[in-house]
Amino acid sequence: MSDYFLSDVHLRSDRPERGQRLARFAERLNPDDRLVIVGDLCDFWMGSRESDEQLIQSPGIQALAAFRQAGGTLEILAGNHDHWLCPFYEQKLGATIASEPYSLVSNGLRLHLVHGHLLGARRKWKSFLESREFFRGFGLVPSPVARGLDAVLEAKNQRGLADDEHRHMAVYREYAARLRDQADVVVFGHVHRAIDEPGPPRLIVLGGWQHRISFLKIDAAGANFTIESGGPDESPAASGSSTSPSPHQPSRTAT
Numbered sequence: 001m002s003d004y005f006l007s008d009v010h011l012r013s014d015r016p017e018r019g020q021r022l023a024r025f026a027e028r029l030n031p032d033d034r035l036v037i038v039g040d041l042c043d044f045w046m047g048s049r050e051s052d053e054q055l056i057q058s059p060g061i062q063a064l065a066a067f068r069q070a071g072g073t074l075e076i077l078a079g080n081h082d083h084w085l086c087p088f089y090e091q092k093l094g095a096t097i098a099s100e101p102y103s104l105v106s107n108g109l110r111l112h113l114v115h116g117h118l119l120g121a122r123r124k125w126k127s128f129l130e131s132r133e134f135f136r137g138f139g140l141v142p143s144p145v146a147r148g149l150d151a152v153l154e155a156k157n158q159r160g161l162a163d164d165e166h167r168h169m170a171v172y173r174e175y176a177a178r179l180r181d182q183a184d185v186v187v188f189g190h191v192h193r194a195i196d197e198p199g200p201p202r203l204i205v206l207g208g209w210q211h212r213i214s215f216l217k218i219d220a221a222g223a224n225f226t227i228e229s230g231g232p233d234e235s236p237a238a239s240g241s242s243t244s245p246s247p248h249q250p251s252r253t254a255t
Helices: 016-026 044-049 059-069 083-093 132-138 143-159 161-177
Strands: 003-006 034-037 073-077 096-098 102-106 109-114 185-188 194-197 202-205 212-219 222-229 242-244 252-254
Touching: 016 059, 016 212, 044 083, 044 132, 044 143, 059 073, 059 083, 073 083, 083 096, 143 161, 161 185, 161 202, 194 222
Parallel strands: 003 034, 034 073, 073 096, 109 185, 185 202
Antiparallel strands: 003 212, 102 109, 194 202, 194 252, 212 222, 222 242
């Protein structure tokens, strides 16, 4: 039995490679494994504009449902993109929704999990985009308007990406330091760059799945944080892989 942790897959029907990537990963899992998704399984666009019947057509969603039906354990934390999809995850995937902060013990290691968007580093205006009202409203506007707004928000996020990541990582490090006597590994999502810092406690940012696969695996052999190429559909900048097998290895990052 192994425990797996990943986050920020951001499934979207107009980015089918993400669902295919997740499906390939889920096929590796055994029925006695546990998979914990630390937020943002689905992207806001997909969650707000597609019905349950449309969502279930994603290869990634179907693979998770098959894993759960085979006996696997699936737990999901709500991220800023998919907070309002928790009923879908429970009813269609058979997932257990975990409240954050989520603390658990895996093969003797004390873990503390948060998605990270509620720790105080995000811009205040973004909280409106995560409201139920905006979620519902975005699902009702015509597609050309929605795509235009999506493009504007993406461009704005890219312009401020370096400052945003720097601000979040400062908060993450301070947050993890306060847990030194309570956790061996503190796991975050939200930031899309995969990061592994030795600590103590060991700090892991699971990273986004837009161009690659990254996940933490814990079993009797210890905790391994792995970054893999996403397959033939990945962008040129996403090539390469790395694995950090020990909680005390030097940090490894992927950009």
